[in-house]
Amino acid sequence: MNGRGRVARVRTIDADVCVIGAGAGGAVTAAELAEGGMRVVVLEQGPRHDADRFSARPLEMLARLYRDGGQTTTLGTPPILLPLGRGLGGTTLVNSGTCFRTPSAVLERWRTEFGLEALADEAALEPCFARVEAALSIQEVTPELAGANAAVARRGAEALGWSHGFLKRNARGCVGSGVCAFGCPASAKQHVGITYVPRAEAAGAQVIAGADVRRVLVARGEARGVEARLFAGGRLEVRAPRVVVAAGTIHTPLLLARSGLGRESGELGHNLALHPATGAFALMDEVVDMARGVPQSFYVDEFAAEGIMFEGVAGPPSYTAMALPLSGRRHAEAMARYRRLAMFGLMVSDGSRGAVRALAGRPVIRYELQEEDVARFRRGLARMEELFRAAGAREVYLPLPHGVEPHRARARDLKLMAFHPLGTARADARPAHGVVDGDLQLHGVRGVHVADGSVVPSSLGVNPQLTIMALATRLAFGLLGQDVPQTHEEIPCPS
Amino acid sequence: MRKPADPVRRGLDVFVDAAPQPQRSGLRLLMALGRRPRGRRLLARVHAVDQLANGLLSMGRYEDPANAVPLGWDADAIAARGRALRRTEGRP
Numbered sequence: 001m002n003g004r005g006r007v008a009r010v011r012t013i014d015a016d017v018c019v020i021g022a023g024a025g026g027a028v029t030a031a032e033l034a035e036g037g038m039r040v041v042v043l044e045q046g047p048r049h050d051a052d053r054f055s056a057r058p059l060e061m062l063a064r065l066y067r068d069g070g071q072t073t074t075l076g077t078p079p080i081l082l083p084l085g086r087g088l089g090g091t092t093l094v095n096s097g098t099c100f101r102t103p104s105a106v107l108e109r110w111r112t113e114f115g116l117e118a119l120a121d122e123a124a125l126e127p128c129f130a131r132v133e134a135a136l137s138i139q140e141v142t143p144e145l146a147g148a149n150a151a152v153a154r155r156g157a158e159a160l161g162w163s164h165g166f167l168k169r170n171a172r173g174c175v176g177s178g179v180c181a182f183g184c185p186a187s188a189k190q191h192v193g194i195t196y197v198p199r200a201e202a203a204g205a206q207v208i209a210g211a212d213v214r215r216v217l218v219a220r221g222e223a224r225g226v227e228a229r230l231f232a233g234g235r236l237e238v239r240a241p242r243v244v245v246a247a248g249t250i251h252t253p254l255l256l257a258r259s260g261l262g263r264e265s266g267e268l269g270h271n272l273a274l275h276p277a278t279g280a281f282a283l284m285d286e287v288v289d290m291a292r293g294v295p296q297s298f299y300v301d302e303f304a305a306e307g308i309m310f311e312g313v314a315g316p317p318s319y320t321a322m323a324l325p326l327s328g329r330r331h332a333e334a335m336a337r338y339r340r341l342a343m344f345g346l347m348v349s350d351g352s353r354g355a356v357r358a359l360a361g362r363p364v365i366r367y368e369l370q371e372e373d374v375a376r377f378r379r380g381l382a383r384m385e386e387l388f389r390a391a392g393a394r395e396v397y398l399p400l401p402h403g404v405e406p407h408r409a410r411a412r413d414l415k416l417m418a419f420h421p422l423g424t425a426r427a428d429a430r431p432a433h434g435v436v437d438g439d440l441q442l443h444g445v446r447g448v449h450v451a452d453g454s455v456v457p458s459s460l461g462v463n464p465q466l467t468i469m470a471l472a473t474r475l476a477f478g479l480l481g482q483d484v485p486q487t488h489e490e491i492p493c494p495s
Numbered sequence: 496m497r498k499p500a501d502p503v504r505r506g507l508d509v510f511v512d513a514a515p516q517p518q519r520s521g522l523r524l525l526m527a528l529g530r531r532p533r534g535r536r537l538l539a540r541v542h543a544v545d546q547l548a549n550g551l552l553s554m555g556r557y558e559d560p561a562n563a564v565p566l567g568w569d570a571d572a573i574a575a576r577g578r579a580l581r582r583t584e585g586r587p
Contacts, residue, residue, distance in 0.1 A: 051587065052578060056570040059506045059558045062513070069513025071522075078543075173584065177573050185577025187586040194587040289567050316568045321553035327545050328535075331553065338566040362515060401542040415546065 009234035013206065015041040017479070018226045018238040019246060020213045020255070023090020024468040025451035026246030027192035027200065028132065032476030034203035041238045042200060043211035043228050045247070046087030049193070054183035058319045061182035065094050072250070074354060074367040074418075080276055081417045082365065084248060088209060089193025091248070092465055095419065096180045096296035097169040097189045098311065099138045100462035101129050102470070114457045115429030119438040119471070127484040128470040134487045135199075136170035136190040138466075145176050147293020149314045152284060152342040154298060156391030162302035167311070169294065170465075178291035178316065192469075211236060216243050216259040216448060223447030242447045242479060246472070249421035249453040250365065253435075254358045256450075262425060262435045262442050271426050272354035273459040274367060274418035277347040278377070279313050279323055280384045282393035283334070288342045290314035296345075300387065304349075304461060307373075308380040310387070311463075313345035325399040325415060334397065344387065346380040348373050349461035356424055369411045377414055381406035420464050425454035440475050451475050507555035526551060 015038075019030045022044040034040040046067075055061060062070040062083075070083040085091035102125070110120035118124065132138075143151070146166060157164035174188040187194055201207055210231035217224040217237075225239040245252050253269040256262040291314055300310035315323070317338050326334055334341065354367030381398050385406065388396045398406060399415040428434020431443040436455050442448045451472040453464055460467060477484045511522045528534030529548035538545040557563055563570065580586060 051581060054574060054577065056573040056577075057506070057558055059510050059554055063509045066513075068515045069510055071514040071518060073518065173580070173586070175576065175580065177577055179573065185574045186580045187577070188580075198587070291568055316570065317557035317563045317566045318554045321557040322550040324550075324553075325546065327539070327549040331549060335553070335557065335566075412543075415543075 010237060011234060012237045012239060013041055015039045015238055015240040017041075017242040017244060018043065018240040019244045020226065021045075021090065021246035021248060021452065022088045022193065022197055022207060023085070023246060023248060023452065024092050024192060024465050025453070025472040026244065027089070027196035028469045028472040029244050029246065029451045029476045030205050030207075031196040031200040031203065032473060033479060034200045034205040036476070036480040036482065038480070040200060040205035041240070042205055042207040043213050043226065043236070043238070044088055044207065044209045045212050046209065048209045049087050049089070049093065049183065051183070051185065051187050054185040056177065056179045056182065056185055056316070058179070058182050058316060065183055072365070074274075074365045076354070076366055076368040077411045078369065078414050078416055080274060080367060082250075082274065082421060083417070083419065084250060087193070088197050088207070089191040092191035093183065093193055094181050095463070095465060097171055098296050098463040099133070099136070099168045099170055099466040102467045103461060106458060106460055109458055114427060114434065116427055116438045116457070119427060119474075125470055125474065127486050128473040129466065131473055131484060131487040132466060132469040136195055137172040138168050138170050140168050141166045141294050141297040145174060145294055146297035147176060147290070148286070148288045149290040149293060149342050150298035150312050152282070152288060152391045153300065153310070153312060153344050153387065156387040157300045157302070159390040160386065162300050162387070164298065164300045164302070167297055167299055174294065176293040178293060178295055178314065180295055181315070208236070213247070213255060214258070216245065216255065216261060218259070218261060218445055218448065221445055223445065242449070244449045244451050244475070246450070246452040249424050250356055250363050252450060252452055252454040253356055253424040254363055256425065256435070257358065261445060261448060264444060265432055265434060267426060267433065268435050269357050269424050270353070270355045271423040271457070272356055272365070272367060273350050273422045274354065275347050275420035275459060276350055276369065276373065276416045276418045277345055278399045278414060278416050279343055279345045280381065280388070280399060281324060281334070281397040282342045282388035282391070283337060283395040284340050284342050284391070284393055287339050289339055290320070290341060290343055291316045303380070303383065306379070307349035307351075307376050307461060308383070309347045309349070309461060310384065311345050311347060314343050325397055342388070342393070344384060346377070346384055348376045348380065349459045351459075353423070369414070369416075374409070374411050374414070378406050378409050381409065420453070420460070422453045422456040422459065422464060425450050426457040427455045428457060439478055440471065449475055449479075504555065506558055507551065522551065
């Protein structure tokens with residue numbers, strides 16, 4: 001009965017596996033399990049998005065495609081904007097599509113620091129990466145499609161002799177619409193909402209959007225299912241002996257905590273890494289038209305060993321106006337020369353760690369940028385200016401207050417965003433140090449697994465979507481009791 | 496009688512409405528200050544706040560086709576090209 005004396009409608013579904021979340025981890029797990037013959041139910045909190053409504057207008061699309069309108073922010077110095085996608089596809093719907101395999105040095109760290117011998121076995125992960133790469137048509141961006149913004153960075157990197165290259169992305173038939181982060185109007189980006197989710201459905205999975213999972217059900221140390229509230233009305237109970245939690249790095253620890261799970265180690269919600277990032281602009285002599293082409297198409301990894309990575313970033317005038325680190329007359333003058341503006345991003349492989357907890361049902365994210373990472377930004381911004389100058393920039397606009405030189409920047413001077421939250425339910429072979437084990441199963445609970453960025457135990461230094469998808473692939477085949485097949489050709493998606 | 500809000504202002508309102516509380520109230524206050532000369536002078540004293548208010552208001556300004564198209568960005572044309580490609584090539 002509810003408070004008004006009416007019996008709340010409860011729908012019950014029986015399944016072999018209930019997957020919570022249809023983003024990078026959840027969609028991949030669901031499709032592989034469904035194709036492997038399991039009865040799968042996927043519960044996604046956000047909606048199904050219709051590409052016909054993708055307007056190429058950033059302001060409008062932020063409100064529609066992102067959680068909290070893309071305005072999720074960390075508490076700390078400096079506050080960091082942390083945009084998260086919402087809906088079928090999760091953050092893959094709104095990311096730049098960049099795909100890197102997990103660096104070997106990171107896997108080595110997982111083996112030695114976290115005891116994850118099997119999870120971080122590079123040879124065993126190879127078929128997982130290959131399978132995802134085939135499913136998402138991952139290929140390197142061509143110079144023509146990369147556009148003039150990438151050409152500016154390339155010219156600078158070549159002049160300085162810095163290591164660089166074109167990025168690999170999950171895109172097919174891309175025409176350089178320039179709005180990957182705001183819903184690809186051409187459906188060229190192969191996000192999981194148009195690839196793995198249709199595959200899961202074609203194999204018989206039930207995908208239910210608008211389902212807000214309240215609790216994972218466990219009895220006598222074993223998974224029993226999931227309770228959810230449907231935004232359309234009523235409640236849903238999925239009875240399943242396996243539950244895969246893939247609600248994302250920020251929301252997975254909150255769901256586990258309110259289910260009374262994963263707290264034994266004291267690590268749940270902690271160890272949050274973000275890859276904090278910022279962007280700088282340059283005024284060039286030539287027309288750049290930065291939004292024409294692939295916004296994130298080029299990288300400079302000369303300083304990757306120091307935890308500093310440069311990657312392309314660009315956007316339409318409204319996005320640029322928001323990000324441009326100027327105000328008043330100087331802002332208006334720079335915007336008047338928008339067509340000659342170039343932009344590039346700087347991402348730090350962070351040593352700082354934050355935490356997430358719930359307050360009145362909402363996430364509160366704390367993250368203080370530590371001195372070692374501030375120092376990385378100082379060095380990175382100085383080199384970013386060098387890169388633009390070497391490319392022939394007339395003026396460089398660094399994301400610092402007027403008059404503050406990079407080497408004098410303090411944490412509070414930095415204007416940061418982050419796109420890669422990781423680690424809040426980290427994997428560690430030792431139950432006292434991690435939330436899940438090397439098979440991504442909760443320590444001490446049979447049948448509850450986690451398959452999103454929250455299990456990634458350290459910063460990667462590169463964009464994480466391919467890592468998350470490869471780990472999800474490994475998990476799915478583990479649950480099926482099969483080896484991951486060797487993949488040699490593209491895996492077709494049902495239309 | 497109050498004048499109806501223009502489309503750009505409406506877009507900004509939708510964006511701000513999507514923010515969680517208490518950010519939403521803070522952003523509304525910033526926008527109100529940023530729209531007035533005296534408020535702008537006040538904001539200019541704190542760099543980060545000034546940047547945020549300026550960024551928000553200018554985001555709305557440059558979303559307006561009247562300001563974006565002369566800068567080479569025609570959102571409607573980009574969206575229409577995408578729709579046409581999806582139809583002709585059977586993309587999802």
